[in-house]
Amino acid sequence: MDTVGYDALLWLSFGGPEGPDEVMPFLENVTRGRGVPRERLEEVAEHYQHFGGVSPINRLNRDAIAAVEKELAAQGLGLPIYFGNRNWQPMVEDTLARMKADGVRNALVFPTSAYGGYSACRQYDEDIERARSAVGEDAPELTKLRQFFDHPLFIGAFADALRTARAELDDPAGARIVFVAHSVPVSADKAAGPPEEGGHRYSRQIAEAARLVAAEAGVGTYDVVWQSRSGPPQVPWLEPDIVDHIDALHAEGVRSVVVCPVGFVSDHLEVIWDLDNEAAERAQELGMGFARAATPGTDPRFAELVVELIREQVSGAPARKLSDFPVAGCTVNGAPCAIACCEPARRRPVS
Ligand SMILES: CC1=C(CCC(=O)O)c2cc3nc(cc4[nH]c(cc5[nH]c(cc1n2)c(C)c5CCC(=O)O)c(CCC(=O)O)c4C)C(CCC(=O)O)=C3C
Ligand SMILES: [Fe+2]
Known part of the structure; x- marks a missing residue:
């Protein structure tokens, strides 16, 4: 089997700072327009500074991507992986611009969240939509893989x-x-x-x-x-x-x-x-x-899981899942799963 029709995988994550000077700008990106009080931000900044201003999340994503690349190769699947984040470098807008420059036309997206809901699912759809409009004409088509909490x-x-x-x-x-x-x-x-x-x-x-x-x-x-x-x-x-x-x-x-x-x-x-x-x-x-x-991110089963989700999407094989929840989260170009699905809360500005 090959990855008919898809020419790349975009690994889409949250992002985190990688040095003390990056903490505040990162937190401002995360909370922009979301009514999080300044005191909360300062408190969270201290948590990051406790670790020298470095979140492990980017390194963990890079390690997981390397494991998935290995698993793809072992299964004879050729699909380059690109890494982009919502809140910190590498920003998904920049990654998508690079994908376009590399000639990618039609990519799958693996979001690093297993669940539904606004923050865990729909906000990643918004990231996809925002990145595509930032890239403009000939932006790659992006198909997000499904929620996997019950895999x-x-x-x-x-x-x-x-x-x-x-x-x-x-x-x-x-x-x-x-x-x-x-x-x-x-x-x-x-x-x-x-x-x-x-x-x-x-x-x-x-x-x-x-x-x-x-x-x-x-x-x-x-x-x-x-x-x-x-x-x-x-x-x-x-x-x-x-x-x-x-x-x-x-x-x-x-x-x-x-x-x-x-x-x-x-x-x-x-x-x-x-x-x-x-x-x-x-x-x-x-x-x-x-x-x-x-x-589970460092468990060998996690790389297998990602490749299985890719295979499901490519071959149309039935989803392997343990719950009765409907398959969800798999949409194209940042569309929501359904009309009014996981609508963002209307936020009042903080006084
Ligand atoms: C459901 C959910 C997940 C799981 C799904 C998924 O994994 O996507 C998740 C993951 C994460 N949340 C993270 C970090 C933060 N989340 C914040 C704020 C918020 N999270 C929210 C929800 C979620 N968050 C919400 C409703 C807010 C309020 C502001 C808003 O409505 O957006 C803030 C702002 C400061 C604060 O107030 O805490 C930070 C710094 C990191 C990275 C950690 C690192 O750097 O290693 C990760 C993976
Ligand atoms: Fe969060």
Whole structure:
């Protein structure tokens, strides 16, 4: 099989700073027009400065791309991979201009998010649309690959990581398993998915992925909680927060926790700060055992997953998936999945 009709893969991610002077400009790109208070920005900037102003996300993406290139070659598929981000260099607009200059006409896009919802899906469609209009005439056609939160390779990688993390604890059998994903405004979650589905597609997909990972790892009792809340304090976001939840578990008499960041594909800054630093520290203060499951981005199954998604799209083979959610996220040139799907919240400027 070859990649009939497609001549490249665009790896589309969030982006992150790679030095202290890049932190503030990066954060300004992320939050432009989104009503995030200045104090929150300054607080988050400190998290980045704690790591010398370098987020691991770009390196992790480059490593994952190298693994996918190897897997493509091993499967005899010739498809060059280009790397572009929403918020930091290499910016997707620049990458797409380079693709056009290289003669790319019709590319697939792999977004580094497994889920639906505005921030996890539709905003990547907006990135595609913006990059195409920046490039102008003869911009490559861009077909985004589907949401993969329920793919057996994604679930399998998390299940093994969860088992490994649990085994690090003194009392593995007594630990509470806690799945965690990036919080979003309650209004954004309500608007997630096509309107006729009744909303909440993001939080329902997170709950489904958690259920599937727990089942595969043989876990009976578990919780689903949120992290990295942003925005002004008066706007409600999905709760409880992971750190508050650790307090609550302690009050219940739970002695140790295994945290599984099911909402993310890589150990980027929000994972290594909000979980490995803040959540781990709280657990330690309370005398609780703490272990954190790895994200799947460095697991060999992740490269296989990406190549499988490409093959699905190219050959029209049925999607391999473990949930009953409809296949979604696969659209051309930044079109939304459906009319009014994951509509962005109307944002009021902060006073
Ligand atoms: C659902 C979701 C994902 C998962 C899906 C996906 O992976 O795409 C995700 C991923 C990420 N979020 C990241 C970083 C940030 N997110 C912010 C702000 C926000 N995230 C939101 C949601 C999400 N975010 C939302 C609703 C906001 C509020 C502002 C807005 O409406 O846009 C801010 C601003 C400061 C703050 O207030 O925290 C930062 C710095 C990084 C990179 C980390 C690194 O550098 O390694 C990654 C992968
Ligand atoms: Fe975020």
